[in-house]
Amino acid sequence: MAGGPVSLEGAQTGDRGSPLRRSAAVSIAAACFLVALKLVGGIFSGSLGLYAEAAHSGTDLVAAILTFYALGVSVRPPDREHPYGHGKAEHLAALGEASFLVVVSGVISFEAINRLADGGSHQIDTAWWVFALLAVVLAVDLSRAVISHRTAEHFESAAIASNALHFASDFAGTLAVVAGLVCVSLGFPAGDSIAALLVAVLVIVAAVRLIRRNVNVLMDSAPAGLEETARRAVQAAEPGAEIRRLRARQVGDRPFIDLVLAVEGDAGLQQAHVVADRVEASIDRELPGADVTVHLEPRAVGDLRERATVAAMAAGPVREVHNVRTVSVDGRTELSLH
Numbered sequence: 466m467a468g469g470p471v472s473l474e475g476a477q478t479g480d481r482g483s484p485l486r487r488s489a490a491v492s493i494a495a496a497c498f499l500v501a502l503k504l505v506g507g508i509f510s511g512s513l514g515l516y517a518e519a520a521h522s523g524t525d526l527v528a529a530i531l532t533f534y535a536l537g538v539s540v541r542p543p544d545r546e547h548p549y550g551h552g553k554a555e556h557l558a559a560l561g562e563a564s565f566l567v568v569v570s571g572v573i574s575f576e577a578i579n580r581l582a583d584g585g586s587h588q589i590d591t592a593w594w595v596f597a598l599l600a601v602v603l604a605v606d607l608s609r610a611v612i613s614h615r616t617a618e619h620f621e622s623a624a625i626a627s628n629a630l631h632f633a634s635d636f637a638g639t640l641a642v643v644a645g646l647v648c649v650s651l652g653f654p655a656g657d658s659i660a661a662l663l664v665a666v667l668v669i670v671a672a673v674r675l676i677r678r679n680v681n682v683l684m685d686s687a688p689a690g691l692e693e694t695a696r697r698a699v700q701a702a703e704p705g706a707e708i709r710r711l712r713a714r715q716v717g718d719r720p721f722i723d724l725v726l727a728v729e730g731d732a733g734l735q736q737a738h739v740v741a742d743r744v745e746a747s748i749d750r751e752l753p754g755a756d757v758t759v760h761l762e763p764r765a766v767g768d769l770r771e772r773a774t775v776a777a778m779a780a781g782p783v784r785e786v787h788n789v790r791t792v793s794v795d796g797r798t799e800l801s802l803h
Contacts, residue, residue, distance in 0.1 A: 490533060492632075495609050496526035499602060499635075506598045510590040512649075513580060514642035514660040517573040518602070521638055521668060525631050527565055556679040562631075563675040570668035577661040589657055591650040599643050606636040634671045638664040688715050694751050695722045702747035703728075703740055709762065720755040722748055727762050737761045773800055 499522040507515035610632035617626035641663040648656025692713040699708055707727035714721050728740055741759040748757050773789055789802040 492529035492609065492613065493526065493533060495605055496522055496529050499605060500526055502598060502602060506595060510592075510595045510646075512589050512595070512642065512646060512657050513573075513577060514645045514657045514664065515595075517577075517661040517664045518635070518638055518642055520569045520573060521631075521635055521664060523569070525635065527562070556682045559675050559679045560683075563672040563679070566631075566668045566672035566675070570665040570672070573661055573665040573668070577658045577665065580658040580661075581655055584655075589646070589649050589654065591646050595646060596643070599639060599646075602639050603636060603643075606632055606639055610636055630674070631671055634667045638667050641667075682715065691715060691720055691752070695720075695724070695748055695755075698747040698751040699724065699726070699744055702743045706740070706744075720752045722752070722755055722757045724758070725760045725762060773802060777802060 500519055503515050503519035503522055506512065507519055610629055613625055613629035613632055617629050641660040642657075645656040645658075645660025648659075692711060695713055696708065696711055699706065699711070703726070705728075708724060709727055710723075710725040712723045724744075726740070726744065728737060741761060744759050745757045748755050790800070
């Protein structure tokens with residue numbers, strides 16, 4: 466027996482979708498501004514670090530556009546072709562973002578190594594306006610990282626969380642560029658290329674984390690603690706129920722719980738339905754918005770030998786069952802009968 470799933474369509478399409486898309490739209494505007502600012506700074510100063518940061522912000526721009534599109538898809542209600550909804554669109558967008566990050570980090574690393582091999586002979590301008598530009602970049606990077614992180618935590622959005630991570634890595638990368646330019650101004654020309662390499666490392670680390678996290682979701686890996694939370698909710702609702710199977714996964718911000726419970730064999734249909742409703746309500750309190758499927762089975766009466774006898778008598782033209790024996794071998798129970 467299965468109870469009906471908890472519906473979240475209204476919450477997903479209205480309460481969640483609009484704020485997330487607004488956050489993504491703000492990210493697009495901020496990324497455009499930062500790309501232009503860093504690119505101008507790189508062109509006029511000759512700093513590879515600023516070019517690297519412009520490329521880094523360029524990937525954020527692409528990522529923000531992907532996120533904006535993915536959020537528009539992910540909040541759509543389930544349909545005939547996608548009965549479980551569209552929540553995985555966010556994770557596909559995050560994987561696309563990670564791919565861009567890997568490519569950019571390779572280009573940055575190659576150019577930085579070439580410059581280091583040349584002995585850092587490239588002319589780099591370290592005038593005051595370069596540091597003023599970087600101060601503006603740092604302020605924007607920090608503010609959008611904080612805002613995106615708070616939005617992602619509130620709505621449990623994988624796509625917005627990935628943006629927040631990249632904005633934080635942008636902030637760290639810009640700090641590295643500042644340090645590199647300070648080194649150049651003090652007579653250490655390789656500082657800028659070293660800073661660019663550091664940015665590339667930050668990009669690679671961010672990409673690996675994104676890939677691992679979102680591949681796990683796409684492979685239906687259960688988040689830590691999700692199954693245990695569902696188990697506690699079931700036991701709180703029906704302390705006497707036997708949990709025979711419990712599977713949990715999460716798509717976007719929505720948990721999916723699939724469980725099989727054993728209840729008293731003499732429970733009527735109406736009573737069993739009440740049990741399923743109680744279990745669903747308990748899980749929804751612990752995991753708001755969860756899609757819960759409950760299958761109820763009768764609890765077997767009697768010990769294993771009695772159950773084996775009943776099953777054998779019911780299987781075809783059997784007149785008598787005797788010498789029913791059970792033996793435990795390597796943690797398994799083996800049964801023989803005549």
